[in-house]
Amino acid sequence: MARHPSLTIKDHFRETHLFQHRLLVMAIIIIILLGVLITRLFFLQIIDHDHYTTLSEKNRLDILPIAPIRGLIYDRNGILLAQNIPSFSLQIIPERTRDTNKTILELKKLIAISDNEIIRFNKLRKKKRRFEGITLRYRLNPTEQAKIAVNLDRLPGVKIEAELAREYPKGKLASHAIGYMGRINERELTRLDIARYSATKHIGKVGVERSYEDILHGEVGFERVETNSQGRILTRTPEVEPKPGKDLYMTIDIEVQKTAEQAFIESGNNGAVVAIDPNNGEVLVFVSMPTFDPNLFVNGIDRKSYKLLSTSPDRPLFNRALRGQYPPGSTIKPFIALAGLEYNLVTGHEDINCPGYYMLKTDDRKYRDWKKQGHGKTDMSKAIVQSCDVYFYDLALQLKIDRMHEYLARFGLGKKTGIDIRGEAPGLLPSKAWKRKAYNLPWFPGETLITGIGQGFTLTTPLQLSYITATLSNDGKMYKPRIIHAIGEPGVEEITIQEPRYVGIVEKKNPAHWKYITKAMADVVHSVYGTARKINRDLPYKTAGKTGTAQVFGLKEDEEYDETKIAKKLRDHALFIGYAPADEPKIAIAVIVENGGSGGAVAAPIARKVMDAYLLKDDK
Amino acid sequence: MQGFSRSEFTDTTRINAGRRMLHGFHIDLPLLLSLLVLVIIGILVLYSASEQNNKLVEQQLIRLAIAFIVMFVVAQLSPDTLRHWSPWLFIIAFIMLIAVLIFGEEGKGAQRWLNLGFFTFQPSELMKLALPMLLAWYLSEAHLPPKLKHVAVVLLVILVPTILVAKQPDLGTALLLASSGIFVLFLAGLRWFYIILSFILLIPTSLVLWFYGMHDYQQKRVLTFLNPESDPLGSGYHIIQSSIAIGSGGLYGKGWLNGTQSHLNFLPERKTDFIFSAFSEEFGLIGAIILLSIYGIIIARGLIIAAQAQDTFSRLLAGTITITFFIYVFINIGMVSGLLPVVGIPLPMVSYGGTSMVTLSAGFGILMSIQTHRKLIAS
Numbered sequence: 001m002a003r004h005p006s007l008t009i010k011d012h013f014r015e016t017h018l019f020q021h022r023l024l025v026m027a028i029i030i031i032i033l034l035g036v037l038i039t040r041l042f043f044l045q046i047i048d049h050d051h052y053t054t055l056s057e058k059n060r061l062d063i064l065p066i067a068p069i070r071g072l073i074y075d076r077n078g079i080l081l082a083q084n085i086p087s088f089s090l091q092i093i094p095e096r097t098r099d100t101n102k103t104i105l106e107l108k109k110l111i112a113i114s115d116n117e118i119i120r121f122n123k124l125r126k127k128k129r130r131f132e133g134i135t136l137r138y139r140l141n142p143t144e145q146a147k148i149a150v151n152l153d154r155l156p157g158v159k160i161e162a163e164l165a166r167e168y169p170k171g172k173l174a175s176h177a178i179g180y181m182g183r184i185n186e187r188e189l190t191r192l193d194i195a196r197y198s199a200t201k202h203i204g205k206v207g208v209e210r211s212y213e214d215i216l217h218g219e220v221g222f223e224r225v226e227t228n229s230q231g232r233i234l235t236r237t238p239e240v241e242p243k244p245g246k247d248l249y250m251t252i253d254i255e256v257q258k259t260a261e262q263a264f265i266e267s268g269n270n271g272a273v274v275a276i277d278p279n280n281g282e283v284l285v286f287v288s289m290p291t292f293d294p295n296l297f298v299n300g301i302d303r304k305s306y307k308l309l310s311t312s313p314d315r316p317l318f319n320r321a322l323r324g325q326y327p328p329g330s331t332i333k334p335f336i337a338l339a340g341l342e343y344n345l346v347t348g349h350e351d352i353n354c355p356g357y358y359m360l361k362t363d364d365r366k367y368r369d370w371k372k373q374g375h376g377k378t379d380m381s382k383a384i385v386q387s388c389d390v391y392f393y394d395l396a397l398q399l400k401i402d403r404m405h406e407y408l409a410r411f412g413l414g415k416k417t418g419i420d421i422r423g424e425a426p427g428l429l430p431s432k433a434w435k436r437k438a439y440n441l442p443w444f445p446g447e448t449l450i451t452g453i454g455q456g457f458t459l460t461t462p463l464q465l466s467y468i469t470a471t472l473s474n475d476g477k478m479y480k481p482r483i484i485h486a487i488g489e490p491g492v493e494e495i496t497i498q499e500p501r502y503v504g505i506v507e508k509k510n511p512a513h514w515k516y517i518t519k520a521m522a523d524v525v526h527s528v529y530g531t532a533r534k535i536n537r538d539l540p541y542k543t544a545g546k547t548g549t550a551q552v553f554g555l556k557e558d559e560e561y562d563e564t565k566i567a568k569k570l571r572d573h574a575l576f577i578g579y580a581p582a583d584e585p586k587i588a589i590a591v592i593v594e595n596g597g598s599g600g601a602v603a604a605p606i607a608r609k610v611m612d613a614y615l616l617k618d619d620k
Numbered sequence: 621m622q623g624f625s626r627s628e629f630t631d632t633t634r635i636n637a638g639r640r641m642l643h644g645f646h647i648d649l650p651l652l653l654s655l656l657v658l659v660i661i662g663i664l665v666l667y668s669a670s671e672q673n674n675k676l677v678e679q680q681l682i683r684l685a686i687a688f689i690v691m692f693v694v695a696q697l698s699p700d701t702l703r704h705w706s707p708w709l710f711i712i713a714f715i716m717l718i719a720v721l722i723f724g725e726e727g728k729g730a731q732r733w734l735n736l737g738f739f740t741f742q743p744s745e746l747m748k749l750a751l752p753m754l755l756a757w758y759l760s761e762a763h764l765p766p767k768l769k770h771v772a773v774v775l776l777v778i779l780v781p782t783i784l785v786a787k788q789p790d791l792g793t794a795l796l797l798a799s800s801g802i803f804v805l806f807l808a809g810l811r812w813f814y815i816i817l818s819f820i821l822l823i824p825t826s827l828v829l830w831f832y833g834m835h836d837y838q839q840k841r842v843l844t845f846l847n848p849e850s851d852p853l854g855s856g857y858h859i860i861q862s863s864i865a866i867g868s869g870g871l872y873g874k875g876w877l878n879g880t881q882s883h884l885n886f887l888p889e890r891k892t893d894f895i896f897s898a899f900s901e902e903f904g905l906i907g908a909i910i911l912l913s914i915y916g917i918i919i920a921r922g923l924i925i926a927a928q929a930q931d932t933f934s935r936l937l938a939g940t941i942t943i944t945f946f947i948y949v950f951i952n953i954g955m956v957s958g959l960l961p962v963v964g965i966p967l968p969m970v971s972y973g974g975t976s977m978v979t980l981s982a983g984f985g986i987l988m989s990i991q992t993h994r995k996l997i998a999s
């Protein structure tokens with residue numbers, strides 16, 4: 001090369017020597033570095049071996065919970081009320097899609113997806129890992145499934161996931177008794193046994209689903225899974241099989257229930273019916289109208305439907321049978337009368353004169369009878385049969401408030417019956433002490449009067465009314481109301497019938513007093529003057545009952561109650577309590593028709609239909 | 621007695637005849653044998669790491685066959701021929717590097733491949749050989765140790781292709797390129813003064829590089845190397861999972877085909893850059909030491925060939941090829957075992973993949989050529 005004129009001769013020996021020296025240096029460095037590598041490997045593989053073995057095991061083995069299958073719910077005759085059906089939901093695994101948002105748009109062209117569902121999806125997407133499936137739509141119908149299935153090829157990351165979902169085959173029927181399930185919310189998470197619910201997504205929210213959650217749920221199982229680094233499951237080894245929840249047989253007779261609900265639907269009224277078997281406390285009918293479709297709630301109700309339900313003036317989500325607190329009205333009269341007999345204040349055979357109103361000696365106010373012209377000469381029996389208010393004003397004044405309170409409390413008014421459905425309202429049974437405590441006011445005599453006809457402060461739930469009627473019909477024997485008849489194990493033929501829960505007996509001074517009252521109640525239905533005579537036509541069994549009307553709207557003393565002039569929601573509630581057959585009671589019932597008007601005209605016919613359906617079922 | 625000695629004689633003759641024949645084909649037996657052992661181990665590991673994917677192993681075998689053919693072909697070329705070609709080869713490689721920046725195909729966010737119609741090609745791989753060849757050619761003409769002027773020229777020649785490759789961006793190859801150039805300088809006898817000086821200058825240079833020369837993901841790699849636990853499911857994931865794979869292998873390993881880390885997909889890039897982790901998990905420390913020993917033998921043989929080489933070009937080139945090969949091994953194993961940052965350098969002759977294997981084999985071909993084209997000079 002011209003660049004290097006051969007002025008000096010290349011010193012080959014020196015260059016070779018220099019090179020070999022440098023090569024030696026490199027060789028030494030290489031040996032040292034190889035030593036470093038081996039040392040590093042020694043540390044990893046020998047010194048820290050145990051640590052990394054643990055990490056490696058943790059990496060690939062995981063314990064995953066398996067959800068138990070929830071118990072089924074039947075009615076007392078074994079008719080299915082709640083079951084688990086495969087539900088197909090649409091999931092997207094963001095990691096596997098080309099573009100998740102575009103995929104959603106594509107899916108939107110195929111099936112209906114609401115904006116709310118997309119909003120919820122995007123919320124979940126931020127929380128979950130990219131390889132986890134996120135549900136976009138629940139409850140795909142077969143058409144939607146098919147539409148997606150044929151397009152799966154061009155929609156990577158989309159899959160149809162099958163899981164068991166609660167389904168209520170009877171729809172709206174008995175929904176307040178059965179209740180419904182929904183997805184576990186954050187508040188529930190704080191009170192739940194996290195381990196037991198680790199695989200469970202849904203939980204009973206109200207009704208039997210809620211109250212018997214523990215029994216229905218079952219026990220969680222576990223499986224050992226080997227996962228890859230993406231958390232994808234490669235193999236599954238069951239460790240503990242999940243134990244399915246137990247099946248429940250409700251005390252409800254769904255056919256009778258249907259009759260009751262149908263009667264309400266036909267009349268277009270709201271209200272409640274509770275019927276109890278007096279011999280054991282089993283709740284045969286548990287109606288709160290209007291009802292709702294529990295299926296809406298299972299996978300999250302959409303906002304519009306929920307708003308419709310929650311803001312409706314008819315309050316379909318309100319469990320009137322359990323939580324509705326109504327003045328008992330005249331239905332309380334047989335119990336007041338019994339108190340008068342038992343306290344030996346009256347014998348039942350004295351007459352009073354009913355001019356159509358009652359006046360206290362201490363003030364000028366006229367306490368009116370529902371019958372403006374008055375009942376005239378009235379004894380206790382007539383007072384019950386024709387529902388004379390004046391008689392009971394007088395009796396109440398003799399009893400005084402605290403004795404009324406004491407006697408009615410024996411039947412269980414003013415406190416929860418203890419039925420096995422959560423959320424029961426206690427009602428209200430006033431007393432002097434209560435008024436002092438609640439209002440810091442003394443008790444006034446006028447309040448005693450109206451308490452005697454079931455107005456004023458007194459509040460009862462339909463369940464309580466049914467309960468006290470059952471007690472009255474059963475010679476004072478009290479059985480705690482129950483909604484569950486039997487519990488069954490999956491795969492086992494026998495079911496365990498739940499024992500009646502005997503609470504006690506209402507003390508009887510004289511059985512003749514009770515007979516007097518029940519006879520009068522039978523006359524309410526069967527006598528030509530009875531307020532419920534309307535229902536005695538072709539009645540094949542003897543029925544005892546009492547009608548009632550509860551004021552929603554307080555009238556001034558000289559005002560006339562004119563149904564046609566008053567807005568529907570301010571009209572009186574119509575009530576009826578009763579039991580049948582009168583000499584050997586099998587069913588005790590309480591009916592409340594909100595703003596229905598007259599108990600005899602509106603509430604009693606519903607009771608008749610229910611009793612017919614229950615008592616005459618076998619004849620059909 | 622006679623028969624015995626005859627048979628002994630015959631054996632020796634046969635061996636000598638064999639050696640002579642191999643020598644005639646310009647094949648270095650120790651290098652060939654150790655490479656074969658390495659390649660066989662590589663195939664076994666790949667079979668396991670690929671979930672016993674026969675097709676993948678087949679592809680690798682085809683690549684290996686091509687690589688060995690390249691090696692034999694290159695071995696036939698005399699060092700003189702190689703020296704004459706050196707400048708031209710460099711120019712071709714350089715033009716291709718520029719072409720790749722303009723027309724290159726993108727893959728994984730980097731432009732490295734050049735589509736030549738019938739196959740894709742990484743010009744940076746060609747540069748890996750062309751650069752040390754050019755430098756060896758340049759310095760072989762000079763009086764050694766190199767003067768400052770030579771050093772400056774060499775550094776410039778190193779810098780330009782290194783920057784081009786780093787721009788692709790391919791930090792690993794850029795580092796290898798730069799280091800191969802530096803090794804030529806070092807072996808040529810660069811004065812220790814310069815060496816020490818450059819180490820001192822390295823600090824500000826690396827700072828400048830950090831702030832202006834590095835892509836985000838490159839910075840991230842370095843940061844997570846310094847603290848892998850900081851992002852266990854993100855960037856630190858590779859290092860942690862790889863350490864777990866190696867560490868859980870222990871002394872004897874989990875056994876061939878029994879590595880859980882690799883088979884359950886925890887180990888990323890287990891067929892390519894992280895194949896050593898898969899190997900160590902299944903064969904343990906003993907396996908790792910055996911593998912390192914084979915690499916050691918290959919490197920030792922390369923150094924011997926360099927030491928015995930007869931001219932400056934040959935010895936600089938042989939030395940550089942060998943040391944670069946070692947650097948491959950060191951960086952790869954250092955990176956998978958958490959000693960070095962993850963830079964994406966495959967384990968030579970073992971990792972799945974084509975281009976680098978061909979380059980490496982060509983390098984071994986050059987070593988064989990240098991060894992077998994020696995003229996016998998009486999000492």
